Amino acid sequence: MAFLYDVRLAFLVMLMLAQHLELTSAGVRVTGLRAENLSGADPSGNQADAYVKVNCNGVFRSMTEHRTDTDDPQWSAEFIIKNCEVGDTLALEVWDKDLIFDDHLYTCIIELKSGSYRITCPNKYYGTLYFDYIMF
Ligand SMILES: [Ca+2]
Ligand SMILES: [Ca+2]
Numbered sequence: 001m002a003f004l005y006d007v008r009l010a011f012l013v014m015l016m017l018a019q020h021l022e023l024t025s026a027g028v029r030v031t032g033l034r035a036e037n038l039s040g041a042d043p044s045g046n047q048a049d050a051y052v053k054v055n056c057n058g059v060f061r062s063m064t065e066h067r068t069d070t071d072d073p074q075w076s077a078e079f080i081i082k083n084c085e086v087g088d089t090l091a092l093e094v095w096d097k098d099l100i101f102d103d104h105l106y107t108c109i110i111e112l113k114s115g116s117y118r119i120t121c122p123n124k125y126y127g128t129l130y131f132d133y134i135m136f
Helices: 002-024
Strands: 027-036 050-056 059-063 079-082 089-096 103-111 116-123 127-135
Touching (some): 027 050, 027 089, 050 079, 103 116, 103 127
Antiparallel strands (some): 050 089, 116 127
């Protein structure tokens, strides 16, 4: 009987450990990044060479490649951002790559909620950013 009890206890401890691991690996997955009607933000009126930087709570986490000469770029990148949880601030910075100084077009800022969402993030001057996210 004592042996059975120990097995149960060990099982309970394993369950608690697994739960703890799950909690500490929580994060957000960002996919489906695309934008429309961006701008190169230059006097010559050229199209954007856009890329997106992903920040969580003000800390840089990852970024896309840049898409050359298009105001309507799409990115296939999938970002798994760990330790970025419900209630945290996700900021997606939209940049236009230039020869010397890149232009920061705008930043889309959202507060993460549990579940999965399709986000539309319009800007007055520099078009609209779209992306999907799901909390895990
Ligand atoms: Ca530019
Ligand atoms: Ca450019």
